[in-house]
Amino acid sequence: MHIETKAIHIGRSVDRTTGAVSIPLHTSTTFHRGADGAFPSGFEYSRDANPTRNAFEAAMASLEEGSTALAFSSGMAAITAVFEGHATAGRIVVPDDMYFGIRSLIEETDIGRRFEFVAVDMRDLDRLRAAVTDAPTGLVWIETPSNPLIRVVDIRAVCQIAHEAGALAIVDSTWATPVLQRPLALGADAVMHSATKYIGGHSDLMAGVVVVPEGSQLERPLRMIQRHKGSVAAPFDCWLALRGLQTLPLRMRAHCEGAQKVAEALAAHPDVEEVLFPGLPDDPGHALAQRQMNGYGAMLSFVIRGGAEGAMGVASRLKLVTRATSLGGTHTLIEHRASVEGPRTMAPAGLLRLSVGLEHPQDIIDDLTQALNGLG
Numbered sequence: 001m002h003i004e005t006k007a008i009h010i011g012r013s014v015d016r017t018t019g020a021v022s023i024p025l026h027t028s029t030t031f032h033r034g035a036d037g038a039f040p041s042g043f044e045y046s047r048d049a050n051p052t053r054n055a056f057e058a059a060m061a062s063l064e065e066g067s068t069a070l071a072f073s074s075g076m077a078a079i080t081a082v083f084e085g086h087a088t089a090g091r092i093v094v095p096d097d098m099y100f101g102i103r104s105l106i107e108e109t110d111i112g113r114r115f116e117f118v119a120v121d122m123r124d125l126d127r128l129r130a131a132v133t134d135a136p137t138g139l140v141w142i143e144t145p146s147n148p149l150i151r152v153v154d155i156r157a158v159c160q161i162a163h164e165a166g167a168l169a170i171v172d173s174t175w176a177t178p179v180l181q182r183p184l185a186l187g188a189d190a191v192m193h194s195a196t197k198y199i200g201g202h203s204d205l206m207a208g209v210v211v212v213p214e215g216s217q218l219e220r221p222l223r224m225i226q227r228h229k230g231s232v233a234a235p236f237d238c239w240l241a242l243r244g245l246q247t248l249p250l251r252m253r254a255h256c257e258g259a260q261k262v263a264e265a266l267a268a269h270p271d272v273e274e275v276l277f278p279g280l281p282d283d284p285g286h287a288l289a290q291r292q293m294n295g296y297g298a299m300l301s302f303v304i305r306g307g308a309e310g311a312m313g314v315a316s317r318l319k320l321v322t323r324a325t326s327l328g329g330t331h332t333l334i335e336h337r338a339s340v341e342g343p344r345t346m347a348p349a350g351l352l353r354l355s356v357g358l359e360h361p362q363d364i365i366d367d368l369t370q371a372l373n374g375l376g
């Protein structure tokens with residue numbers, strides 16, 4: 001079955017009691033017990049399992065070509081569960097350019113005290129090999145494309161290096177979605193998404209999901225963390241995510257087409273020093289993205305002449321493009337990452353990160369151009 005069809009059908013069927021074609025939303029926290037003490041529906045209590053969450057998990061497992069998915073209350077809850085559930089203490093190797101929330105998780109919670117985190121540029125495979133071999137390493141965390149420098153990392157090569165060192169390799173594939181990238185097929189031990197982004201697709205839900213292959217050593221610990229620590233995805237969020245999934249393949253195609261046009265227009269503007277986007281032929285990640293992905297995604301960063309002041313000025317003059325954090329929704333969003341991330345940021349001062357939405361690409365380009373032309 002093709003991904004467009006799976007995205008609509010897997011995990012869902014016509015409701016047997018009502019004939020409803022759209023999947024019902026099950027908000028009940030508790031389920032009827034039979035006179036014999038058993039649970040005839042298979043459901044007992046929603047923290048353990050919920051029909052709407054099960055449907056979302058089944059859909060995600062299928063889209064990622066995995067065996068089991070586990071849905072959490074946010075992407076960060078899913079990431080925390082993976083760090084806690086990977087069984088070995090010791091070193092976790094993370095990319096130096098990664099979603100800033102993980103850096104905050106490490107620096108500001110007990111997670112950073114329980115494991116030794118080492119950050120490397122995972123495009124440098126020799127440095128990665130050194131990082132996983134000079135101390136016992138349990139986990140290698142991959143994020144590709146990365147945030148905010150839009151680097152592309154070789155999933156197959158990194159997984160191989162991790163496995164040779166006895167470590168698990170897990171991919172945050174939020175920016176690529178299962179439409180553009182299949183980490184499990186490239187050797188990853190699990191794939192994680194912030195479903196808050198493209199999977200939901202409309203900036204109106206918060207959830208995270210981890211998909212594991214058949215026989216995964218992670219499945220049971222993750223299920224126990226989900227169930228007993230309780231950071232489960234809410235039924236309504238799962239229902240919205242299921243709705244979002246139905247148009248995910250279509251949306252990703254349109255997102256990618258729009259981003260390519262916007263990136264090319266920005267690259268041609270004299271006040272833009274650099275555009276970071278693997279869809280551009282001279283981008284360092286271009287060839288790898290061509291091999292590894294089915295499209296270049298819709299996240300791009302661009303560096304503006306005039307540093308932070310220039311970038312803030314451009315952002316302030318935008319009329320259509322919305323100044324807001326997050327990504328993956330219908331609205332094009334822009335953010336000055338250095339001011340969000342503070343002094344430890346990898347983002348150059350003049351960098352603006354853009355999540356290209358689903359407006360007409362020419363309208364996005366026109367707005368960016370008028371804002372850039374005001375640089376003076």
Ligand SMILES: Cc1ncc(COP(=O)(O)O)c(C=O)c1O
Nearest residue numbers: 074075076099172174194196207
């Ligand atoms: C790549 C990536 N991973 C994880 C997360 C965290 O997800 P959430 O905000 O759903 O907790 C984000 C959020 O922006 C992200 O961009």
